[in-house]
Amino acid sequence: MTSPPSHLWLNALLQALQFVQSTWLGALYALGITDDSHGAPAWPWAQRIAGENLVIDVALARQFAWMLAAIAFAIVCLLLALCWRRAWRWLTAAAIGALVLSPWPSPTLWLTAAVPTSFHSSPTGFTVDSIARGSRIYSAQCAACHGADGRGEGPLAATLRRWPPTMASALLSRRADGELFWHVLYGMRDDQGVTMPGFVGRLSDREVWAALDYMRVLSASAGMAAGGSWPVPIALPSVAVKCAGRPDRPLDAWRGHQRVRVVAVDAAHPPPFEDPRFLTLLIRRDDGQATGPATASVRKVATVAAPGNVTPLFGTRADCVADARDAWPVFAQIAGASAAGLAGTEWLADRDGWLRALAPAGRRGWADGGLMCTTSTSLQDGDTASARDPLTATLREMDNDPVRFVKGGFVH
Ligand code: HEC
Missing domain, CATH: 3.40.30 (Glutaredoxin)
Structure with missing residues (x-):
């Protein structure tokens, strides 16, 4: 589905956060502070800002925006205080006031686990050829669990500890591309162990991206079969x-x-x-x-x-x-x-x-x-x-x- 809230400011905020994080990543890479991973700069931290939480929880996004505004205001006040000595007391008080009055939403809400490829984007261009290649990979490697129709009911599904998710949902569009890619390469696990096996060594990077391209098409057709419409554009x-x-x-x-x-x-x-x-x-x-x-x-x-x-x-x-x-x-x-x-x-x-x-x-x-x-x-x-x-x-x-x-x- 298109994103639930239509607030322009929220999209602008998310866009700005994405821009800042990826520019920051590019700068770290240019300075040699981070390496590359699978063909693009690797995100060096275990966490990133959880845009997916901000977009579904507008109250949280608003608090987060106020927090950023308060921090920016405090920085400006402190810089001014340095230049304009006579008013330093007032400016420092204003900075402290803004920081005290601002809401401080818990970082556990606005941070989420990240992987080195979190900010990668697919190199395939979503071409018909890549989708067709992905369809062959999917039938050979993924359909046994995910089902030929992508609804998670393949012949092996019942033997797994966790059922594969249905693609007749917005799942693929909610997750960051680079994180889906990482999950397919290195598998997924929960507290008790592996839930989905990884394909590193068995599939090339390009093949994983192609399989994901095909899964988007599968998501559209599974949505048509389930409810007569595409789950997402x-x-x-x-x-x-x-x-x-x-x-x-x-x-x-x-x-x-x-x-x-x-x-x-x-x-x-x-x-x-x-x-x-x-x-x-x-x-x-x-x-x-x-x-x-x-x-x-x-x-x-x-x-x-x-x-x-x-x-x-x-x-x-x-x-x-x-x-x-x-x-x-x-x-x-x-x-x-x-x-x-x-x-x-x-x-x-x-x-x-x-x-x-x-x-x-x-x-x-x-x-x-x-x-x-x-x-x-x-x-x-x-x-x-x-x-x-x-x-x-x-x-x-x-x-x-x-x-x-x-x-x-x-x-x-
Ligand atoms: C042995 C069964 C099995 C096979 C084979 C398998 N999957 Fe999965 N897959 C799962 C299960 C189970 C989950 C749910 C895992 C979880 O949520 O912890 C899953 C989840 C996923 C997800 C959702 C990831 C996310 O971030 O939530 C994607 C995408 C995916 N699989 C793609 C693939 C692709 C592509 C292949 C083939 C190259 C494949 N899977 C092969 C069982 C399998």
Whole structure:
């Protein structure tokens, strides 16, 4: 889910804390005080600020902010006292007063255990290829416990002391990426011993990141199976985009600028018309996967976009295609649909690159309620949905309700 409180100040606070901690880490590394670990500077302490606690406990976050403000005020007063001798008594008294009056929330609430890779971020770029690689690793190494569907009910699960958690939840998005990575490499334990085995030596760093990429997709499909929606907005997987007559570009090139509509097409579902409100990206079933007559019909799709077939009244057909053979199965899984029944499905990603809305194949287009992940603040504008067509309504809803996404307690 998008983060519960919508307080802008809280996001700003979390962003500032993240910035300060990672800049500090970069400085320590530059000075040679800390080493690197798995390809990035290692966090040298056993604790870090628990953004995940601040984000769910607004009262705690407020106390924490007051504490920081009081400390900053006291420092300023003391510095002034040094320069301005005549007022030093007053300034020192003000500094002490601020420190005494400030709330001092217990550090056990705002600190949490950290690992050397706590501040690492995934190097994979969440590409379709990495997700597909992760899917093979997951089936071979993880599904026995976590279950093929990611709901924690694999064949070995019942033999474990602790059941693996279900991925049909916000678990993966709550934890810091670097900590998930560490847990998969070095395992997890509780007071009585190991709960999940580590994979160091068996999987490379890259393979662990890929498995985590796949688990995010699994989280979306497990959420679809369990409740008909994604537990959290999922990032739009990146893929090389081929547009007729233009050089290939990665899909992330549109991130921050343009919304993206992904459409699964086949012979019976030709590419839609271009729409200036978003980039339309077509995904097609790889020829090698389709069999018999379907292969011929998939090829035919490409010709639908030929200028001769276009009715000028409606503009041109979309012609940007995802250039990865795994795009079809990856997007099918995100939609919680079978690969065979995917054609006709549409997905919408917002300008920040989050997949937000889904129009399943059977529905043939957009209806109200396409948005998969909303916060309670959505749809406050005065317009009535009936005054707009369903696609416009969904776009409006998406724009009005941006993902205030918090990752390991920090804005992602
Ligand atoms: C022997 C069974 C088993 C296998 C194999 C296994 N896991 Fe786990 N996994 C668990 C259990 C049990 C937990 C819950 C541990 C806990 O909360 O202490 C868990 C937890 C996790 C978590 C949540 C971590 C967190 O920070 O809460 C992730 C992510 C994860 N596993 C990924 C993987 C991946 C990726 C693989 C394969 C490379 C894998 N697991 C293989 C049993 C397993």
